[in-house]
Amino acid sequence: MKPIQKIFFIIITSVILISCSNNKYYKVKEGDTLYSISQKRGVPISELKDINKLKNNSLYSGQKIYLKYSKNYKGSYHMVRSGDTLYGISKKYDVKIDSLKKINNLKTNILYKGDKIYLGKMVNKGDLNYKSTSLTTYKNNSKDSILKNFGQPLKKMVVTSPYGYRNHPVLGRRILHTGVDLKACINTPVYSPYSGVITYAGWMDGYGKMIIINNGKNYETRFAHLNRILVKKGQRVKKGKAIAKSGKTGRVTGPHLHYEIRYRKQSMNPMKL
Known part of the structure; x- marks a missing residue:
């Protein structure tokens, strides 16, 4: 290798090494703060403190602030x-x-x-050690239970995603979840919580296989992502009647039952009725 080539090789290697090391840590200069480093390198302050095990925001000149977790770091x-x-x-x-x-x-x-x-x-x-905020279990017939007007489309009631705004697991954007998701395996029996008339029994975009029941007095109940529908449009059903088998049809990531209560076509929070 010629002398000029050696010089170029050394310069290029040095630049690469500096670049790599700079991606791993930042050397603190006078006047630097965690906030300024966070802004420069795009790493949240909380993460910088966690990676470097800093108990406060104090820094000193020449200190190495690591910007990434080591390969062996997995955290909690x-x-x-x-x-x-x-x-x-x-x-x-x-x-x-x-x-x-x-x-x-x-x-x-x-x-x-x-x-x-x-x-x-x-x-x-x-x-x-916490009880998942995404998991709410209701005991049937309990005096203190919210189930008084919630209805019981499944024998075992476990809410895996409540009513309200959330980041949609498939669409990836924040939208209103117009019902509650209940834990249910494929082909779990679904029952009508109230008497009424079937006004819809079929496929609906996003909901998959779906049933809508007119329960009277401007109320209706909806059951979505079904695997099998056991009733027909126009059929009158009584409270407790088996109407479907749960599934994972439509826009879902896994099997469950989506359950809605609507008043004058407007969705309501079943857990606050």
């Missing part, structure tokens, strides 16, 4: 329980759904009981 993890969703875990630990999917190499939003979901940061042990 959440053990998936029945009813857990990525949305619920995201809200609980303040970690974006996209980040959770990237860290855990998830291609879908489907979770399985017993899975370890790494959070990409350290979390106090006390905060890991």
Whole structure:
């Protein structure tokens, strides 16, 4: 190798090494703050403090502030329980759904009981032992139960996604969830919570196989993502009648029952009736 080539090789190698090291850490200069470093390098202050185990915001000149977790760093993890969703875990630990999917190499939003979901940061042990905010269980016939006017489309009532605005697990944007999602495996029997007349029994975009029942006095109930429909339009059904088998048709990530109560065509929160 000629002398001039050696010089170029050394310069290029040095630039690459500096660039790589700069991506791993930042050397603190006089006047730097965690806020200014966060803005320059696009790393949240909370993450900088966590990576570098900083107890406060104090810095000193020449200090190395690491910008990324080491390859062996995984932080705390959440053990998936029945009813857990990525949305619920995201809200609980303040970690974006996209980040959770990237860290855990998830291609879908489907979770399985017993899975370890790494959070990409350290979390106090006390905060890991919680009853999932995405899981609400109701006991039938309890005096204090919200089920008084909720109705009972399933024998076992476990809410996996409540009524209200949420990040849609398929569409990926924040929209109103007009009903509640109830935990149900494929072909779990679905019952009519109230008497009424079937006004719709078929496929509806997004909802998949769906049933709508006119319950009178401007109220109607809706049941979506069904696997099998056991009734026909125009049929009158009594309270407790088996009307369908649950499934995963339509825009979903897994099997469950979507249940709605509407008054004058406007969706209502079944859990606050």
